[in-house]
Amino acid sequence: MIRFQFVDDHRNTYEVKRMCSVLGIQRSSFYKWCASRSARAARQAADDALCERIEHHFEFWDHTYGYRRITAELTDDPHVDEPVNRKRVARLTRENGMVGIHLRKPKTTTISDPGAQVFADLVGRDFSAAELGTTYVGDITYLPYGNEGKFLYLATVIDLYSRRIVGWSIADHMRSSLVEDALQNVTNNRETLKGTIFHSDHGRQYTSSSFQAMCRRFGVVQSMGKIGSSADNALAESVNAALKRETLQGAKRWSCEFQCRREVFRWLVRYNSRRRHSALGYRAPVDFEVDYTSMMDFAA
Numbered sequence: 001m002i003r004f005q006f007v008d009d010h011r012n013t014y015e016v017k018r019m020c021s022v023l024g025i026q027r028s029s030f031y032k033w034c035a036s037r038s039a040r041a042a043r044q045a046a047d048d049a050l051c052e053r054i055e056h057h058f059e060f061w062d063h064t065y066g067y068r069r070i071t072a073e074l075t076d077d078p079h080v081d082e083p084v085n086r087k088r089v090a091r092l093t094r095e096n097g098m099v100g101i102h103l104r105k106p107k108t109t110t111i112s113d114p115g116a117q118v119f120a121d122l123v124g125r126d127f128s129a130a131e132l133g134t135t136y137v138g139d140i141t142y143l144p145y146g147n148e149g150k151f152l153y154l155a156t157v158i159d160l161y162s163r164r165i166v167g168w169s170i171a172d173h174m175r176s177s178l179v180e181d182a183l184q185n186v187t188n189n190r191e192t193l194k195g196t197i198f199h200s201d202h203g204r205q206y207t208s209s210s211f212q213a214m215c216r217r218f219g220v221v222q223s224m225g226k227i228g229s230s231a232d233n234a235l236a237e238s239v240n241a242a243l244k245r246e247t248l249q250g251a252k253r254w255s256c257e258f259q260c261r262r263e264v265f266r267w268l269v270r271y272n273s274r275r276r277h278s279a280l281g282y283r284a285p286v287d288f289e290v291d292y293t294s295m296m297d298f299a300a
Helices: 002-009 016-023 027-035 037-060 067-075 086-095 176-186 209-218 230-248 257-273 285-299
Strands: 135-145 150-159 165-171 197-200 221-224
Touching (some): 016 027, 027 037, 037 067, 037 086, 135 176, 150 230, 150 257, 165 176, 176 209
Parallel strands (some): 135 197, 197 221
């Protein structure tokens, strides 16, 4: 391409045949390249227009979306008139330096109680569910803020079918009430928890007598993976990692408690209502649940 451009730039000074011979290119290829100039210009203009929409979505999602999710956004974008190929989006994001935020090494939060009751693993690393509201996973993550080494703590409860965070709680402590409040919060989004499975690690909060009593009261069956195996609760830990990656964006902590609470709350709302998930066909959890409910009503 550069050699063709050189010949075109100097064709009024030197003979085309001579330049093609010196540069080792075919004259027919050069003339074909010249004939396709308008088509190339049209493609470049189309790429420029698409790149503007890609940048819009990249900025809207705070540089957290990769080319797959951006492609899904473009599919629903009323400003994009034609279907968009994922490879084309990948090329444009790469050429324009639009790369999603990468994971940072997570901080371990599980403090097990060797003498506590251990429950069987009913999930077995299969982070899927056949129906909505049947299997949940939960976890706790540190939320560092300020320059004094302070932390808030977030407990979440995630529906394996829809990937929705149906319950969560944030506090300045890691007592059992943190996870109890998160499970209690699930009842605001689900009619019942009777017969459901709740999977977690062996943290003291989940093995505490008060949390076990709450599970029995709600009819929840507890499940736990192996001690020291993060893979046994990988989905919950993946959500925690995405939260920190997409809100901190490489920073080590939030500036203050207020900013931490605000940014985490904003992310949780967007995660459920707007953030696209590859496991859901690049739909948001709330939309996925609406489709499920509509399908069940139709089947009934």
